[in-house]
Amino acid sequence: MQEAIQQLVSLSQALGKPFDHPGLHAPVALVPNGVKLQDLEDLLPAPSRIRxxxxxxxxxxxxxxxxxxxxxxxxxxxxxxxxxxxxxxxxxxxxxxxxxxxxxxxxxCPITVEWGRWKAADRKRMDQAAFAEFIEDNVKDIVQHDDFPAAPSAADMLEISRTLEAKKNISFRQGTRLDNGQVQLTYNEEIDGRAGESGQLNIPEQFFIGIKPFLGGDGFRIPARFRYRIVDGRLAMWFELIRPEKVLEEAYxxxxxxxxxxxxxxxxxxxxx
The missing domain is CATH 3.30.720 (Signal recognition particle alu RNA binding heterodimer, srp9/1)
Structure with missing residues (x-):
């Protein structure tokens, strides 16, 4: 390389003329207007290496x-x-x-649209209309599991989301006299739920979705808990994916x-x- 530099100096009067040397990956030239070293690799038939x-x-x-x-x-x-x-x-x-x-x-490992939808709605409380609309939009992802025969089918889950009716019962258990003379009442809160046109559908504890977390990756059957509550007199419904981080780990x-x-x-x- 030192020999090449010496030759460049000796040829400084021949500005603009390409100069080649076995130690260089491509021809170079001294260019007027500031005299800079110009790499001429882009003039070769092909680059000197893949970039x-x-x-x-x-x-x-x-x-x-x-x-x-x-x-x-x-x-x-x-x-x-x-x-x-x-x-x-x-x-x-x-x-x-x-x-x-x-x-x-x-x-x-880009995530799929399906995983993104379910993950975004995970643990998000919705009113019945919004929850039913979400299930309807994603009903094709709901699957059954041979080891859990009580898990609802996609059709059952859709009907449950549309027809669930719930009422809250509060029963007082007992009164307890505290050291300060006050009486503390304890109570039990129960929520009864029925679904289906005649209330014939059982309310499931969980259901399953079958999706691919990663684009082009393997499919997984993922459990989700089904939850509902009465809040301020209104029915709230949601689901909770069970250990979603574990699903991504297994997919990876x-x-x-x-x-x-x-x-x-x-x-x-x-x-x-």
């Missing part, structure tokens, strides 16, 4: 891209269930060989196992870059 950063929308595309461009130096990094990002550095360095790491591909682990098995000998590391 590309692509973002994949599903795991299959990520796997296909990695397998197509992988070299012995390629490495894949993932940052766990919280970050849920996989990054492949196709031109990563080796122990004794530096590299530019300019060619990368990433997959960020499924994606990680799939990628690990499909990228052949390319190493996969749990790390951040």
């Amino acid at each position: 590309q950063k692509v973002t994949m929308l599903d795991a299959d595309s990520f796997i296909e891209y990695v397998n197509r461009f992988a070299t012995p130096a390629t490495s894949v990094f993932c940052n766990g269930p919280e970050g849920r990002t996989f990054t492949a550095v196709l031109d990563y360095h080796q122990p004794a060989t530096p590299a530019w790491s300019d060619h990368t591909a990433s997959y960020c 682990n499924a994606v990680r196992a799939k990628i690990k098995a499909a990228i052949n000998e390319v190493p996969l590391y749990e790390a951040t870059r």
